[in-house]
Amino acid sequence: MTIRERISEHVYVFRSTMYAQVNAGLVTTDEGCVLIDTLPFPQETREILNFVENRLRSHVRYIILTHSHADHVYGAYLFPEAEVVGHLLSRELLIKHTRPALAQARQRNSALGEVTLRLPTILTERQAALRVGGFTLHIYHSPGHAPDVVNVYVQEEKVYFASDTIMPTPYFVNGNIDSLRRSLLAIKEIPRVEDVVQGHGEVLLRGEVSTVIDAQLAYLDKIEAHVQEVLAAGGGKEELNQLDLEDCGLSRIALNGLVQQLHRANMYFLYGLAKRKQSQQPAGQAAR
Ligand SMILES: [Zn+2]
Incomplete structure (x- = not known):
């Protein structure tokens, strides 16, 4: 069973209990619903479908991925x-990476047997807005976690869907740490936000948002400095693990402990990037 929360009059959040507490959002309007992301397993997303059809007597008109x-x-x-809405880059990445990965996942996991991908046909770039049944959904590009991430701000309900730009531990292994910093700072600038829905984990209230974002930025600085120190001392990858999530001010138990894997992967990723950069420098330069 997914966890369902009504966070404002017209906005619901559905949270996966089967994988990494993924959040999907539902905006209800008189002209149909807008679904913001879906849940990992068909049986979970089917709960959203049942809710929309049987409880709300409505239908999903748009899905924003x-x-x-x-x-x-x-x-x-x-x-x-x-109709499926998403960033221009999402469409490319779905075709290039998600589709072949799904073909493999289906062989391993029978629960995914009937899953097929849907590609966005309404494509956004830097910024766009969707107007449905009296509600305005602003769609902002928010790269960092991945290059194609978008955030959705439901203006009339003052709800901000931050996708994986905000997670209990920031994660940028498929993306870029500097873009993530900029995207996190951009969220602080959005006025009149009451609730922020992270891509994974519990909904954040207005009072928490700044503190959470500052803690995430501090985390990014801390791991970046740590990776540099380990490298400067000629240390190997294993030595990165001396830095615990709690030393960085973040929870070790969030997302049922999955955050520790994310943290390790972040550090390995930065280490790998720095190593590659070192080896690309001419010998004389590297000595300086
Ligand atoms: Zn995610």
């Missing part, structure tokens, strides 16, 4: 009538 990662997009096929 916040990025191309499997855990957010696999359920879109359950809404064949809905």
